[in-house]
Amino acid sequence: MTSVADTSAPAPESQRVRSAIVRAAETLVGSGIPVPPIEGKLLRPAVAAALVPSSCLDDSDTAFWLGALAIQMVHEASLLHDDILDDAATRRGNPSLVAAKGVDTALVLGDHYLTGAYRVAAQAEAPSYLLSFIEATERTVAGEIEQARCSGSLISPESYESIIRGKSGALFGAAAALAATRIGEGLTVDRGSFVDFGVRVGALYQRLDDFLDYCVHADLGKPPLQDWRQQKTTFVLHLAGIDAFDLREPELLARLFDGDEPVMFRALERLENEARALIAEQRRLVPESDDRLGRLLAGWMRIATAAYRAEARSGASAAWVRSAGAPTPASVEAEVVATSAGLGGPSEWPAYFGENSKTFRFASRLFPASARAKIEGVYAFCRYTDDLVDEADVPPEIARQRLEVWRGLSRRAYEGADVGVPLLASVMGEMARAEVPFSYADELLTGVGMDLEPVHYERMQDLEVYTYRVASVVGGWITELFGLRDEALLQRAFALGHAMQLTNILRDVGEDWRNDRLYLPRGLLREFNLGPEAVDAVARQGQVSDRWIDMTESLMAVADRHYDLAFEAIPELPAFYARPVAVAARVYQGIQEEIRRNGYDNGTLRAHTSFTRKLLLGFGALRELRGRRPVPGGLTSLAPQDA
Numbered sequence: 001m002t003s004v005a006d007t008s009a010p011a012p013e014s015q016r017v018r019s020a021i022v023r024a025a026e027t028l029v030g031s032g033i034p035v036p037p038i039e040g041k042l043l044r045p046a047v048a049a050a051l052v053p054s055s056c057l058d059d060s061d062t063a064f065w066l067g068a069l070a071i072q073m074v075h076e077a078s079l080l081h082d083d084i085l086d087d088a089a090t091r092r093g094n095p096s097l098v099a100a101k102g103v104d105t106a107l108v109l110g111d112h113y114l115t116g117a118y119r120v121a122a123q124a125e126a127p128s129y130l131l132s133f134i135e136a137t138e139r140t141v142a143g144e145i146e147q148a149r150c151s152g153s154l155i156s157p158e159s160y161e162s163i164i165r166g167k168s169g170a171l172f173g174a175a176a177a178l179a180a181t182r183i184g185e186g187l188t189v190d191r192g193s194f195v196d197f198g199v200r201v202g203a204l205y206q207r208l209d210d211f212l213d214y215c216v217h218a219d220l221g222k223p224p225l226q227d228w229r230q231q232k233t234t235f236v237l238h239l240a241g242i243d244a245f246d247l248r249e250p251e252l253l254a255r256l257f258d259g260d261e262p263v264m265f266r267a268l269e270r271l272e273n274e275a276r277a278l279i280a281e282q283r284r285l286v287p288e289s290d291d292r293l294g295r296l297l298a299g300w301m302r303i304a305t306a307a308y309r310a311e312a313r314s315g316a317s318a319a320w321v322r323s324a325g326a327p328t329p330a331s332v333e334a335e336v337v338a339t340s341a342g343l344g345g346p347s348e349w350p351a352y353f354g355e356n357s358k359t360f361r362f363a364s365r366l367f368p369a370s371a372r373a374k375i376e377g378v379y380a381f382c383r384y385t386d387d388l389v390d391e392a393d394v395p396p397e398i399a400r401q402r403l404e405v406w407r408g409l410s411r412r413a414y415e416g417a418d419v420g421v422p423l424l425a426s427v428m429g430e431m432a433r434a435e436v437p438f439s440y441a442d443e444l445l446t447g448v449g450m451d452l453e454p455v456h457y458e459r460m461q462d463l464e465v466y467t468y469r470v471a472s473v474v475g476g477w478i479t480e481l482f483g484l485r486d487e488a489l490l491q492r493a494f495a496l497g498h499a500m501q502l503t504n505i506l507r508d509v510g511e512d513w514r515n516d517r518l519y520l521p522r523g524l525l526r527e528f529n530l531g532p533e534a535v536d537a538v539a540r541q542g543q544v545s546d547r548w549i550d551m552t553e554s555l556m557a558v559a560d561r562h563y564d565l566a567f568e569a570i571p572e573l574p575a576f577y578a579r580p581v582a583v584a585a586r587v588y589q590g591i592q593e594e595i596r597r598n599g600y601d602n603g604t605l606r607a608h609t610s611f612t613r614k615l616l617l618g619f620g621a622l623r624e625l626r627g628r629r630p631v632p633g634g635l636t637s638l639a640p641q642d643a
Contacts, residue, residue, distance in 0.1 A: 017046050024065035033116040036076040044071045044175045050293035051179035067124030067178045071171050073117035074137050080110035117261045121252045132177035136170040143167025152231045160233050164206040165199050172202030204274050210234035211267050218307035236267050275301050301334035332401045340421045346373050366580040377427040385448050396452040405526035406444045414438045434482035440477040455517035463521050472497030492569030499562035500588050538603035548601045556592045563589050571628045586621035587614050
């Protein structure tokens with residue numbers, strides 16, 4: 001039974017576990033104990049750490065991390081022995097030790113890790129854990145022996161369960177026993193319950209690994225169908241009613257993936273149900289848990305769901321594609337929680353959205369640090385929301401499910417619930433504390449959802465509904481975040497969002513058209529005697545006509561009127577807010593001049609302002625701001641914004 005391939009870069013939590021184990025291992029230098037390379041995903045140590053509330057575990061707790069290292073050493077020994085039994089050529093993308101140095105070397109080193117692990121486990125200074133560790137090691141070896149004995153014949157579900165609880169689950173049980181030693185007074189159940197819980201986590205992991213073995217088109221970094229070729233029983237075969245290893249591989253895959261309710265879809269549902277049950281049980285075992293284990297399990301489900309979708313994209317039967325295109329709500333929520341939790345904390349958000357928000361990054365440097373952190377959180381929320389539905393080959397129905405899950409998580413976080421996503425805890429929490437209406441986030445999510453189908457707008461008024469939802473509400477949100485709630489001021493914030501989105505639409509005409517989107521109102525195009533063929537000629541060949549130039553200038557004029565409306569309000573803002581808003585407005589407006597410089601080819605060329613140009617526009621905006629004065633009588637004395 002092979003291990004789940006690592007399909008993404010290590011998350012920050014994995015980095016923490018790895019660093020803590022490496023530091024603990026340094027205390028063993030000169031002891032004669034062979035310490036394996038601290039490689040792989042370190043899932044068993046990660047489970048041990050995730051079960052302990054952060055307040056109960058310090059990275060410098062050498063005894064705990066040595067206990068975790070002992071578990072990893074047994075696991076590494078089992079991998080070496082597996083490679084010998086399977087005659088494996090590779091391990092973690094490199095030649096296996098047995099392939100490179102032979103059976104004798106691999107066998108001796110595996111034994112050395114195994115015996116050394118006992119000495120390391122003793123240094124965890126926890127007798128109850130040491131006993132659990134010894135029992136787990138014995139069960140792991142017994143499970144390996146039993147699996148080898150049963151290879152070549154399909155065994156009963158009961159025998160299969162016994163094997164995976166031993167071979168795969170036992171070390172996770174030891175990890176849970178290690179966690180129990182650090183929970184201390186908060187422990188409300190006996191440690192045996194912790195061990196059993198860990199065993200169930202390990203069994204889930206093995207079932208997930210078995211599931212992935214049949215996903216032949218998923219890029220998992222390992223050969224598929226190894227279990228089938230080695231004639232090893234899996235729960236998937238039980239679900240399929242297969243009672244012999246006599247099918248050719250295409251026939252096997254047809255049995256697993258074809259039909260109105262494919263076997264693999266039912267297998268995925270079982271994995272999801274088990275993960276949900278474990279998450280609920282963990283909360284009962286450790287009420288004060290910070291849900292890191294829940295996020296880990298959600299990540300496992302994300303891998304399974306992605307692998308299943310890869311099969312759907314490979315050109316399987318229609319029923320298979322339909323089922324892959326409609327994953328269960330639980331799998332969608334697990335995926336969204338896992339990916340969004342991976343965004344980390346505030347220090348990581350600017351790098352996440354910065355590549356696609358260069359103008360904002362430029363202007364945001366003028367904010368004081370505390371204000372900038374709030375705004376960066378809002379922009380990270382917006383960027384992630386957009387990314388949820390903008391993945392290249394995700395069907396609209398799945399993107400819509402993701403969006404609705406994100407809406408629900410956001411609302412729950414706004415209401416004070418811990419949904420396991422640092423971004424939402426920070427951004428929605430800040431929004432609620434500042435009494436900013438959740439309707440801003442709700443409108444944004446609705447606006448992003450408008451892009452899920454081919455986009456066409458008939459009138460400017462129709463387009464304004466879209467620009468309000470995806471851009472204007474962000475200006476209102478940020479303005480209210482700083483306690484500014486004057487209605488006339490908010491209307492000017494909405495105007496700036498509308499103007500910037502129109503500029504964005506003009507810049508991206510070609511890219512949008514090639515993605516079956518047209519934001520330019522059809523009525524506007526007809527006004528200048530332009531049809532779809534004219535848009536296509538610009539988008540694909542850069543063929544710009546005088547009529548195209550006139551239409552572009554017409555829409556730029558609309559954007560300019562809204563930039564000017566917005567600039568009326570900027571002197572009314574506090575200085576810390578006025579300066580970056582002024583710079584962002586004029587720098588973004590400057591994109592329109594770059595479109596002119598490109599000869600109005602916004603089909604094959606993408607206008608952008610250089611850093612030098614941003615500096616010039618930014619200094620100009622600050623000079624303009626200094627020369628303006630607040631409107632006598634306030635903004636309400638001005639004519640309503642009807643541009």
